[in-house]
Amino acid sequence: MRRLFRFVAGAIFSLSAVAAIASELTVTDGQVRVPMPGRTVTAAYFTLQNDTAAAVSLLAVQSSAFEKAELHQHTHQDGVMRMEQVAQIDIAANSSVTLQPGGLHLMLFNPVQPLLAGESVTVTLSFSNGEQLSLSMPLTEMPRR
Numbered sequence: 001m002r003r004l005f006r007f008v009a010g011a012i013f014s015l016s017a018v019a020a021i022a023s024e025l026t027v028t029d030g031q032v033r034v035p036m037p038g039r040t041v042t043a044a045y046f047t048l049q050n051d052t053a054a055a056v057s058l059l060a061v062q063s064s065a066f067e068k069a070e071l072h073q074h075t076h077q078d079g080v081m082r083m084e085q086v087a088q089i090d091i092a093a094n095s096s097v098t099l100q101p102g103g104l105h106l107m108l109f110n111p112v113q114p115l116l117a118g119e120s121v122t123v124t125l126s127f128s129n130g131e132q133l134s135l136s137m138p139l140t141e142m143p144r145r
């Protein structure tokens with residue numbers, strides 16, 4: 001009887017460990033901007049939360065709604081706003097990184113379908129720990145300036 005109890009307790013522990021690992025990398029506040037009329041390039045923003053004890057990197061991204069997706073960083077140089085592609089986005093242990101206008105962002109090129117505000121597109125993120133997250137992100141209008 002005692003042996004059986006130990007086995008059951010061990011099984012429950014394993015299950016909860018798996019559940020914890022699955023939820024340690026999360027993405028919140030995801031949104032994909034509807035491209036400006038006549039434009040074929042747009043950006044996506046979201047927050048990456050890493051609740052593991054190890055740093056992890058976002059290495060690649062793709063979306064079924066676009067031909068190409070890249071990780072980008074905005075930089076200010078001599079008063080001019082530029083952006084450049086980055087190879088990866090690092091998220092330190094137990095911390096978060098936010099992709100937002102004027103900073104890190106996801107650059108999306110050449111939509112392969114009509115994009116309407118209020119609908120959503122799927123974005124797939126691949127991480128250095130082998131984890132892959134497929135997320136549905138809402139399409140939002142560019143804010144007017």
Ligand SMILES: [Cu+2]
Nearest residue numbers: 072083105107
């Ligand atoms: Cu960009």
